[in-house]
Amino acid sequence: MIEKTQELFSRTDYVHTLLGMPVYDSLQAQKEEVFLSLIKNLTNHHFDCCDRYRRVLKSQQLASPQEIQNIAHLDDVPFVSVNLFKHFTLKSVAESDVVKLLYSSGTTSQQKSRVYLDKDTAQLQSKVLMRIMQSFVGKQRLPMLIADMPLSEGNTTDDGYTARGAGIQGLAFLGHHHTYLLDRNMQLNLDGLRAFAATYGQQPVLLFGFTWVLWSKVILSLEEKQVSFSFPKGVLLHSGGWKKLRSVAVDNPTFNSHVINRLGTQKIHNFYGMAEQVGSVYVGCELGYLHCPSTADIIVRHVQTLQPAELGEPGIIQVLSLLPLSYPGHSLLTEDLGRIIGVDDCRCGRRGKYFEVLGRLPKSELRGCSDTL
């Protein structure tokens, strides 16, 4: 029998603490003090509630809750490869408590990640996502354009949601009177866009899309048709990786200039996040750097040794999120390369770590520590 340590972890208090933290105001040192304590409690919770995760930690020489409590630095919090969710069912709640199952396609493998959400986790993800995004788009819900097909037409699977569907749904609550820019065949809904522009064009509006879809299906279509719109008070949020765009030599400034040309929107924020950590998003600031919110943090590790890299040095991105209560996905080694640009001193005024993503790790270099189980 495993000794349970449930008393360490009161969900209500935990959630209350998370939602009370200002998103970008804390200096890294202050943040880490609180963050470390919370993520250790979360690690213990998953150690208690998920057999497979407990076995992974034991293989990493963390055999007891006491040893987890003794961790003194954020760098030493155990992490698992994001691939673990592709191969195993990892959850820390009973099957009957699962309210939503997310699938992530992952670009380097056919195998999909499965992420099990319970009511508390799903709600916490939504609330935190709202708080982060509100700091960029304001508290008011805005008329919203979504550069995708309607949710009812696709982006779901028989028993769950694709990462794209979940992303659209999560962000959709920021808006009202949603207009979907693509039809079920992924063709541009120009009539819908025209009607939206006629009604809301001159007021604040929100645009959201996945970077590649927005580029290939909306921006390029508008260019082909030689049509432009003007949403001068619009805010565009987009996410989803640059791999395909890099392959056609489109970088962030090029992307932005084409968006400004075709949609007339100057405020453009890219954001980074994992389907395995929905809610914990890293939004690009006015200067284009990705910022860690209060509920998440990153560590960059050397590709070969997995030791923490120095400031500015490229390496593999590890993502830490305080949100996953129903599955042990709170500390994950990604397959993305990045580098931390600085800490607490971004000229945009946000505190904490800020970074950039440099691309995917070549498959041959993968050294997933815990991937062998």
Add this chain to the structure above:
Amino acid sequence: MSSTSIYEVFAKALALPLSEVSDVLAYNTISQWDSTAHLGLVAEIEETYQILLEMDDILELSSVAKAKEILLRYDVTV
């Protein structure tokens, strides 16, 4: 002001018979009220009562009873 009952709004938005809508009906307990349907439900409520819900209220709207409670704050008689 509108005289449409909140039960009718739920029935329409979630495609349920009116007889199956009661105060205890809760989010994620039936397949018709999942997170996708939730967006449609919010739109239906907003359209019917001509209001715009705040984001937090959308996330708190987890049962018919809770919806009634929230709508009171928007001066809507349901």
